[in-house]
Amino acid sequence: xxxxxSFAALSDHLKSLNCRKRIVVANAVDSHTLDAIIRAVEMGxxxxxxxxxxxxxxxxxxxxxxxxxxxxxxxVPDVRDAAIESVRMVRKGEADVLMKGLxxxxxxxxxVLDKKNGxxxxxxxxxxxxxxxxPRYHKLLFFSDPAVIPSPSVEQRIMMIKYSIRTAQxxxxxxxxxxxxxxxxxxxxxxxxxxxxxEIMKKWRMGEFGDVIIDGPLDIFLAVDKERGSIxxxxxxxxxxxxxxxxxxxxxxxxxxxxxxxxxxxxxxxILQGTSKPVVLTSRSxxxxxxxxxxxxxxxxx
Amino acid sequence: xxxxxSFAALSDHLKSLNCRKRIVVANAVDSHTLDAIIRAVEMGxxxxxxxxxxxxxxxxxxxxxxxxxxxxxxxVPDVRDAAIESVRMVRKGEADVLMKGLxxxxxxxxxVLDKKNGxxxxxxxxxxxxxxxxPRYHKLLFFSDPAVIPSPSVEQRIMMIKYSIRTAQxxxxxxxxxxxxxxxxxxxxxxxxxxxxxEIMKKWRMGEFGDVIIDGPLDIFLAVDKERGSIxxxxxxxxxxxxxxxxxxxxxxxxxxxxxxxxxxxxxxxILQGTSKPVVLTSRSxxxxxxxxxxxxxxxxx
Numbered sequence: 061x062x063x064x065x066s067f068a069a070l071s072d073h074l075k076s077l078n079c080r081k082r083i084v085v086a087n088a089v090d091s092h093t094l095d096a097i098i099r100a101v102e103m104g105x106x107x108x109x110x111x112x113x114x115x116x117x118x119x120x121x122x123x124x125x126x127x128x129x130x131x132x133x134x135x136v137p138d139v140r141d142a143a144i145e146s147v148r149m150v151r152k153g154e155a156d157v158l159m160k161g162l163x164x165x166x167x168x169x170x171x172v173l174d175k176k177n178g179x180x181x182x183x184x185x186x187x188x189x190x191x192x193x194x195p196r197y198h199k200l201l202f203f204s205d206p207a208v209i210p211s212p213s214v215e216q217r218i219m220m221i222k223y224s225i226r227t228a229q230x231x232x233x234x235x236x237x238x239x240x241x242x243x244x245x246x247x248x249x250x251x252x253x254x255x256x257x258x259e260i261m262k263k264w265r266m267g268e269f270g271d272v273i274i275d276g277p278l279d280i281f282l283a284v285d286k287e288r289g290s291i292x293x294x295x296x297x298x299x300x301x302x303x304x305x306x307x308x309x310x311x312x313x314x315x316x317x318x319x320x321x322x323x324x325x326x327x328x329x330x331i332l333q334g335t336s337k338p339v340v341l342t343s344r345s346x347x348x349x350x351x352x353x354x355x356x357x358x359x360x361x362x
Numbered sequence: 363x364x365x366x367x368s369f370a371a372l373s374d375h376l377k378s379l380n381c382r383k384r385i386v387v388a389n390a391v392d393s394h395t396l397d398a399i400i401r402a403v404e405m406g407x408x409x410x411x412x413x414x415x416x417x418x419x420x421x422x423x424x425x426x427x428x429x430x431x432x433x434x435x436x437x438v439p440d441v442r443d444a445a446i447e448s449v450r451m452v453r454k455g456e457a458d459v460l461m462k463g464l465x466x467x468x469x470x471x472x473x474v475l476d477k478k479n480g481x482x483x484x485x486x487x488x489x490x491x492x493x494x495x496x497p498r499y500h501k502l503l504f505f506s507d508p509a510v511i512p513s514p515s516v517e518q519r520i521m522m523i524k525y526s527i528r529t530a531q532x533x534x535x536x537x538x539x540x541x542x543x544x545x546x547x548x549x550x551x552x553x554x555x556x557x558x559x560x561e562i563m564k565k566w567r568m569g570e571f572g573d574v575i576i577d578g579p580l581d582i583f584l585a586v587d588k589e590r591g592s593i594x595x596x597x598x599x600x601x602x603x604x605x606x607x608x609x610x611x612x613x614x615x616x617x618x619x620x621x622x623x624x625x626x627x628x629x630x631x632x633i634l635q636g637t638s639k640p641v642v643l644t645s646r647s648x649x650x651x652x653x654x655x656x657x658x659x660x661x662x663x664x
Contacts, residue, residue, distance in 0.1 A: 196625045206545065210553055243508065243616035251512055253613075280620035281647075288624065291647040307617065311555075311610045314545035316617040318582035322590065323498045324626035345583075345593040 063232035064360070065199040067327060067353050070231075071103065074359050080107040080130065081156045081359040083340075086146035086168055087112030087139050088161035090344060094118070096351035097159075101130045105359055109134065109155055112142040116162075139163050147171040147179060150337050156362040159340040159355065172332075172339060179335040185209070187220045188341075189227050190313075190330040191357055194320055197284060202228055203305040206313035208332070214256040217306065218268075221260065223333035224304045225272055230361050237298040239283035240276020241307045245294050247277055253308040273297050276306070280316075329353030331361065338362050365534035366662070367501040369629060369655050372533075373405065376661050382409040382432065383458045383661040385642075388448040388470055389414030389441050390463035392646060396420070398653035399461075403432045407661055411436065411457055414444040418464075441465050449473040449481060452639050458664040461642040461657065474634075474641060481637040487511070489522045490643075491529050492615075492632040493659055496622055499586060504530055504538075505607040508615035510634070516558040519608065520570075523562065525635035526606045527574055532663050539600040541585035542578020543609045547596050549579055555610040575599050578608070582618075631655030633663065640664050 064070050080101075088094055088110040094117070100106035107130045114135040136142040143163050149155045158179065160168050172179050173186070180186060188207040191200045204220045205212070212220060221238060228236040240257045247254050257276045264274040275296045281288040286300025307313035320326035328350055332339040338358035342351045366372050382403075390396055390412040396419070402408035409432045416437040438444040445465050451457045460481065462470050474481045475488070482488060490509040493502045506522045507514070514522060523540060530538040542559045549556050559578045566576040577598045583590040588602025609615035622628035630652055634641035640660035644653045 194625050210545075210550070241613075241617055243512075243612045248512070251613075280617045280624065284621075285624040288647070308613045309611075310545050311543075311553075311614045312617055315543055315582045315609065315614055316621050319586075319618050319622050320625055322582060322587040323496050323622055323628070326625070345590070 061232040063199070063234070067193050067200075067329065067356065070353075070356050070360060071105075074105040074356060075103060078104075080105060081362050082107045082109065082154070083157040083159055083355065083358070084109040084111060084146045084149045084155035085159040085161045086143045087163045088159070089113060089116040089118055090162045091118040092344070092346065092348050092351055093159070093161045093342075095348045096355055098128075098131070099348070099352050100355050100359070101128055106130070106355065108132065109149065110161075111136050111146045111149070112161060113137045113139065140167055143168045143171040144177070147174070148177065150179060151177065155337075157338050157340065157355070157358040159358070160342065162344065165341065168341070172335060179337060179339065181336055184334040185216050185219050186332060186334045187212075187216070187223065188330055189224050189333045190317055190328050191353070192317060192320060192326050192328050194324055194326045196324065199303070200231065201284065201305065202303060203307065203313055203317065204333070205307070206310050206317055209310065211309045214259050217253075217256050218260060218263065219334065221269065221274070221304075221306055224306070225269060227333065227361060228303050233303050234271070236272050236303040237301055238272060238274045238304040238306060239278045239298050239302040240274065241280065241283060241305050241312065242277030243279060245278050245282055245292070245296070327353060329357040331358050363534040365501070365536070369495050369502075369631065369658065372655075372658050372662060373407075376407040376658060377405060380406075382407060383664050384409045384411065384456070385459040385461055385657065385660070386411040386413060386448045386451045386457035387461040387463045388445045389465045390461070391415060391418040391420055392464045393420040394646070394648065394650050394653055395461070395463045395644075397650045398657055400430075400433070401650070401654050402657050402661070403430055408432070408657065410434065411451065412463075413438050413448045413451070414463060415439045415441065442469055445470045445473040446479070449476070450479065452481060453479065457639075459640050459642065459657070459660040461660070462644065464646065467643065470643070474637060481639060481641065483638055486636040487518050487521050488634060488636045489514075489518070489525065490632055491526050491635045492619055492630055493655070494619060494622060494628050494630050496626055496628045498626065501605070502533065503586065503607065504605060505609065505615055505619065506635070507609065508612050508619055511612065513611045516561050519555075519558050520562060520565065521636065523571065523576070523606075523608055526608070527571060529635065529663060530605050535605050536573070538574050538605040539603055540574060540576045540606040540608060541580045541600050541604040542576065543582065543585060543607050543614065544579030545581060547580050547584055547594070547598070629655060631659040633660050
């Protein structure tokens with residue numbers, strides 16, 4: 061398989077599999093979520109299970125057209141119950157992907173994180189992996205974590221890296237290049253995460269992460285811009301060609317991707333990592349495109 | 363005066379003043395620094411004093427052409443001595459702006475921070491203010507701090523904000539709008555800088571910052587993107603129209619601006635703030651344009 065370098069290539073890949081992934085959506089009543097789901101169903105890549113309060117459905121389109129045989133609606137008027145039932149379906153193998161509809165994140169995460177009936181295997185952590193398609197970059201750029209863990213411990217960083225590697229590999233990237241992001245390439249022992257980076261580099265050299273290339277600390281120029289990076293005269297095997305950026309904190313990752321969405325025409329998909337099955341946790345304000353890319357990403361990973 | 367919304371407008375403004383600012387450069391021997399200085403001299407906005415090791419000058423252009431009467435070269439072969447002499451000239455009022463040439467940052471900063479003979483008034487802090495010109499943004503976007511203070515205290519944040527306000531005002535922005543950046547608009551008491559933000563908002567309401575608008579925590583969408591920000595339905599007086607972004611840490615500010623330079627066609631100028639006169643501290647890898655914008659910014663502030 062060629063590596064998937066864009067969201068269009070991701071859609072093509074999923075279509076070529078000729079297999080519908082079963083997506084359960086907790087309270088899919090808002091129109092952006094419904095439109096994104098309908099697109100995935102019409103593309104032939106998804107079978108949708110909409111669990112929620114049917115009376116509040118915003119998108120008349122769903123029922124105006126002849127109802128698709130690949131969209132199944134289950135009326136569960138209480139949002140909390142809908143979240144629990146959605147998680148149960150994924151846990152029991154009745155669905156491949158969980159997606160958040162119009163539910164408070166707290167409510168859905170409570171069901172996902174439930175020790176007995178949730179989706180997080182013991183010892184795993186929950187984090188977020190985004191994939192950015194930036195017009196001026198030559199491939200998808202995966203990154204973690206802009207949303208879940210404010211300031212990860214070294215153990216959490218290591219797991220975030222392993223999850224992100226698995227994601228990149230599912231996109232056909234045989235030897236992902238990973239940059240540990242900082243403001244410069246110079247290590248500063250006074251900064252806590254520098255010790256984490258040193259530890260990660262040591263483990264990488266000992267083979268802990270498998271067939272990948274990791275380097276850091278690196279700044280953004282060295283990580284993703286061959287021209288600007290070269291001027292710095294720093295030898296790094298990822299120079300301008302990173303597949304994955306690991307940020308020191310979510311205060312660092314979040315403005316980075318949002319700036320690129322506002323000003324560089326970037327599009328983003330993203331999923332929760334660490335769970336037994338992919339979880340799509342988009343926010344109400346996200347575009348239909350963005351929600352669709354997240355669904356597609358989850359389908360590729362399930 | 364109209365507010366200065368681009369680097370072209372900044373050049374026009376400086377030309378209209380019809381006054382050369384005196385810039386002393388510590389060891390201006392590398393060609394990017396020299397080319398940027400020559401551009402400022404030829405534009406009629408700068409009188410240059412090049413203090414350093416004449417034998418190592420890289421740019422033959424300086425001497426090939428008829429030497430400009432506005433470029434003064436003083437041979438100080440030892441780089442450390444050149445740094446000290448440059449700082450002395452600014453301190454004594456013999457120059458308006460200090461600029462770094464081919465000197466290690468540590469060496470120049472040591473001279474700048476010297477308690478007896480330096481440029482930092484007692485009680486002031488050193489920080490960095492950048493100005494970004496982003497093709498898809500409608501004005502210059504000032505931000506702090508991507509380079510100097512890794513993780514500021516609340517007192518340092520307050521001073522960074524005051525310095526940045528003064529900078530924006532020098533650009534003719536009568537009532538600057540300032541966003542305190544975070545991953546979301548939701549406050550999270552577990553994160554240290556949230557308490558700082560609350561304190562800053564309190565002081566702003568009490569009038570401590572003068573005629574400005576401050577809001578935070580805000581994410582990048584709310585701060586600089588009216589469309590994406592509006593979808594979030596959060597009431598904020600800076601919505602999509604920030605003049606200044608204050609980042610929680612340099613690990614947060616640095617990837618933001620570098621991402622925009624790589625992928626959004628952004629150009630940047632920047633200066634050190636807190637010193638008695640503006641200090642231009644660009645790195646060797648920066649473009650001539652970028653160095654020129656920093657010089658122009660310093661001239662506007664001196």
